[in-house]
Amino acid sequence: MIVDIVFGFLGAGKTTFITRILNDWAVKEKTVVLVNEFGEVGLDGELLAMQGGNVVEMPSGCICCTLQADFKTQLMDIIDTIQPERTIIEPTGVATISQIRSIIELQVFEGAIEEINDILIVDATGFMDLYKANRHFVESQIEYANIVILNKYDRVDKRKAMLTRNSISAINPGITVLTAAFGAVDWAEYQLALSTVFRSTPSIDVERGHDHDLAHQDRSSSPANGRKLRFSENQDALGYESFGYVFENLSFDPESLDSFFHMLKQEAAGMGEIVRAKGIFQIGDKGVLMEIASGELSTQPAGQVRDSKISVIGKSLDRDKISAALKQCTTEKS
Numbered sequence: 284m285i286v287d288i289v290f291g292f293l294g295a296g297k298t299t300f301i302t303r304i305l306n307d308w309a310v311k312e313k314t315v316v317l318v319n320e321f322g323e324v325g326l327d328g329e330l331l332a333m334q335g336g337n338v339v340e341m342p343s344g345c346i347c348c349t350l351q352a353d354f355k356t357q358l359m360d361i362i363d364t365i366q367p368e369r370t371i372i373e374p375t376g377v378a379t380i381s382q383i384r385s386i387i388e389l390q391v392f393e394g395a396i397e398e399i400n401d402i403l404i405v406d407a408t409g410f411m412d413l414y415k416a417n418r419h420f421v422e423s424q425i426e427y428a429n430i431v432i433l434n435k436y437d438r439v440d441k442r443k444a445m446l447t448r449n450s451i452s453a454i455n456p457g458i459t460v461l462t463a464a465f466g467a468v469d470w471a472e473y474q475l476a477l478s479t480v481f482r483s484t485p486s487i488d489v490e491r492g493h494d495h496d497l498a499h500q501d502r503s504s505s506p507a508n509g510r511k512l513r514f515s516e517n518q519d520a521l522g523y524e525s526f527g528y529v530f531e532n533l534s535f536d537p538e539s540l541d542s543f544f545h546m547l548k549q550e551a552a553g554m555g556e557i558v559r560a561k562g563i564f565q566i567g568d569k570g571v572l573m574e575i576a577s578g579e580l581s582t583q584p585a586g587q588v589r590d591s592k593i594s595v596i597g598k599s600l601d602r603d604k605i606s607a608a609l610k611q612c613t614t615e616k617s
């Protein structure tokens with residue numbers, strides 16, 4: 284089995300790239316996608332399953348620290364029961380890649396896993412700011428990567444693109460950097476880059492990147508507002524906190540939702556510093572996916588939605604304000 288670890292910061296485009304692998308590269312049948320999300324309220328698994336992917340979800344924790352044992356068991360289970368040719372792992376946007384590698388490289392997987400590819404998705408629009416704010420985290424990601432996909436290339440000018448490329452090369456000289464918009468790489472170029480990777484043990488100090496004692500503390504998980512609204516929250520060592528809601532049997536008003544997401548995006552609205560937000564909502568008999576990533580709001584149809592849900596990640600989140608504003612967007616399902 285080949286294992287592809289598709290990692291990268293929150294909202295960089297990991298799910299978008301994996302969707303490309305499944306749809307454009309025609310590897311769907313023999314591939315399992317193992318998804319681990321930052322917040323307890325996960326959406327990526329559902330979105331990938333909508334694409335017809337064979338998805339295994341590991342929400343509420345991080346496979347690089349709190350869920351290490353579960354991750355090992357899950358991987359063994361996938362190998363024993365599904366026997367795929369390829370397993371694509373999408374860790375949380377704040378995961379430490381070296382910890383994930385150390386599990387996959389355990390003796391118990393010897394013989395079952397022939398190749399491990401570390402594919403880093405970089406958001407070209409936000410890389411320089413992220414690097415300034417979290418230097419060690421970014422350096423460890425780039426030093427561990429076999430290949431970097433510089434995504435969101437459609438949203439940067441030539442100067443910024445060049446600056447970002449140069450910074451990546453300065454951290455890991457010789458690493459292949461492929462550019463992409465919406466994860467669309469040239470598969471021949473991609474495969475060639477992976478086949479020529481020199482697989483050595485990275486020389487980074489793994490303890491630098493991520494404090495595992497502090498990482499992803501689950502602060503509480505309590506039911507709120509009865510049957511219709513389930514609430515959960517989570518905190519990470521990089522300083523990001525997350526919380527989410529699952530809305531059972533509620534429909535949403537599209538205009539109120541649109542205003543809510545516009546407000547969420549503006550720090551001045553007092554809801555906190557939002558790094559990532561994504562939600563799928565039922566609007567009448569339709570579903571809609573609304574997201575904030577790299578400061579951009581996007582909305583697209585999402586097919587049939589079972590339960591509406593939202594996950595918000597950022598700093599200094601005002602949960603009361605956010606949840607009050609969200610409640611204003613709901614309507615009873617007819």
Ligand SMILES: Nc1nc2c(ncn2[C@@H]2O[C@H](COP(=O)(O)OP(=O)(O)OP(=O)(O)O)[C@@H](O)[C@H]2O)c(=O)[nH]1
Pocket residue numbers: 291292293294295296297298299300327375376434435436437438463464465466559574576581
């Ligand atoms: N303009 C632009 N938007 C993109 C591109 N790639 C992804 N997006 C959008 O960026 C947002 C985040 O993409 P995802 O693929 O969900 O990112 P992710 O890394 O899986 O996000 P998390 O799992 O939440 O960390 C979505 O709204 C995508 O449609 C791109 O190349 N250009």
